[in-house]
Amino acid sequence: xxxxxxxxxxxxxxxxxxxxxxxxxxxxxxxxxxxxxxxxxxxxxxxxxxxxxxxxxxxxxxxxxxxxxxxxxxxxxxxxxxxxxxxxxxxxxxxxxxxxxxxxxxxxxxxxxxxxxxxxxxxxxxxxxxxxx
Amino acid sequence: xxxxxxxxxxxxxxxxxxxxxxxxxxxxxxxxxxxxxxxxxxxxxxxxxxxxxxxxxxxxxxxxxxxxxxxxxxxxxxxxxxxxxxxxxxxxxxxxxxxxxxxxxxxxxxxxxxxxxxxxxxxxxxxxxxxxxxxxxxxxxxxxxx
Numbered sequence: 069x070x071x072x073x074x075x076x077x078x079x080x081x082x083x084x085x086x087x088x089x090x091x092x093x094x095x096x097x098x099x100x101x102x103x104x105x106x107x108x109x110x111x112x113x114x115x116x117x118x119x120x121x122x123x124x125x126x127x128x129x130x131x132x133x134x135x136x137x138x139x140x141x142x143x144x145x146x147x148x149x150x151x152x153x154x155x156x157x158x159x160x161x162x163x164x165x166x167x168x169x170x171x172x173x174x175x176x177x178x179x180x181x182x183x184x185x186x187x188x189x190x191x192x193x194x195x196x197x198x199x200x201x
Numbered sequence: 202x203x204x205x206x207x208x209x210x211x212x213x214x215x216x217x218x219x220x221x222x223x224x225x226x227x228x229x230x231x232x233x234x235x236x237x238x239x240x241x242x243x244x245x246x247x248x249x250x251x252x253x254x255x256x257x258x259x260x261x262x263x264x265x266x267x268x269x270x271x272x273x274x275x276x277x278x279x280x281x282x283x284x285x286x287x288x289x290x291x292x293x294x295x296x297x298x299x300x301x302x303x304x305x306x307x308x309x310x311x312x313x314x315x316x317x318x319x320x321x322x323x324x325x326x327x328x329x330x331x332x333x334x335x336x337x338x339x340x341x342x343x344x345x346x347x
Contacts (some may be wrong), residue, residue: 086317098299104292111287115245115261115301115327140330142252148312151246152261171331179263 090177093154097133097181101161105193107186108167114157115179124183126169133181134162166191205232233290244285244301245329247309255343256333263327270324272331274317279331312339 114122116137123134124141137155164170166188173184203280245262259337260281287302311333319334 078321098301099297100287100294100295100300101297102290102293104290104294109290109293111300113263114264120325137328139248139323140254141250141257145250145252145257147248148256149247149249149309150250152248152259163252168289177259178265178324 076104079180082167094156094158095152096159097135097157099159105187107184108155110161110183110185112157112159112181112183113179114176114181117157117176117179117181122181124172124174124181126163126172126185128165128169129155130160130162131169131172131183131185133183135181140201163198218342231233243277243307244305246306246317246331247307249311251312253335255335256315258309258311258333260307261327261329262308262329264306265324265327267324267329270322271331272320274320274333276317277311277315279309279311279315279333280306281329281331 097114100111102109112133114135116139117135121136121138125132133156168186168188171186175182245260248259250257255320258279264283265283265285282305284304285301286301314335315333316336321332323330
């Protein structure tokens with residue numbers, strides 16, 4: 069019993085260690101985020117990521133952007149210089165309730181991911197007419 | 202209004218990473234760097250890889266119009282300049298502006314044996330790949346011992 073627990077504990081530590089290593093090797097893509105009357109737009113730069121290596125996930129509370137860059141490299145290539153030392157991109161954001169996360173639209177072009185999150189209709193600003201009597 | 206909307210957790214981690222990076226620059230800055238080396242974080246980031254046949258330069262520049270690019274080779278010196286415009290929406294409020302906007306230029310010293318007449322470039326998924334062939338004579342040759 070005690071032995072099993074020890075094994076279980078060791079395994080979980082290993083899992084955590086692997087997770088920590090993966091996090092170190094992840095790039096946070098630079099983003100622009102803006103809001104207009106209709107919703108919020110996130111534009112993230114993920115050069116080298118094609119559509120099939122991209123993952124955009126949203127639930128009620130959060131938006132996750134993930135992707136893996138693939139370069140066209142000849143076999144046996146050695147690095148002479150590298151500004152970019154990871155191939156995985158990951159970044160996440162906390163969302164709030166007035167956003168309609170089930171109507172998110174995502175588009176990827178030339179390594180730029182654009183995610184549009186619309187606001188619920190009742191949260192869109194309405195122009196209030198001021199009457200002068 | 203939605204200032205608290207996006208997790209500040211991310212930002213803090215990222216800032217911490219930037220701080221570490223600048224510490225590292227200070228540390229390594231004491232050592233002689235390549236004369237054309239630029240500050241870390243300069244747009245666009247570059248990777249260079251080599252094989253016995255060729256040298257490949259990768260520029261990580263998403264959302265570029267390839268027409269704005271100007272590539273030139275002088276002996277083993279490769280210069281790439283261009284401009285990237287990020288469209289700004291006038292009616293929107295910005296919370297983050299991290300994407301590079303404007304003109305850029307990078308000069309890369311390649312190994313001495315590259316052939317400046319045999320250069321290819323392609324732009325795909327936001328990565329500009331420049332392939333320069335090495336001269337035949339510089340390639341390693343198998344020598345048979347009789």
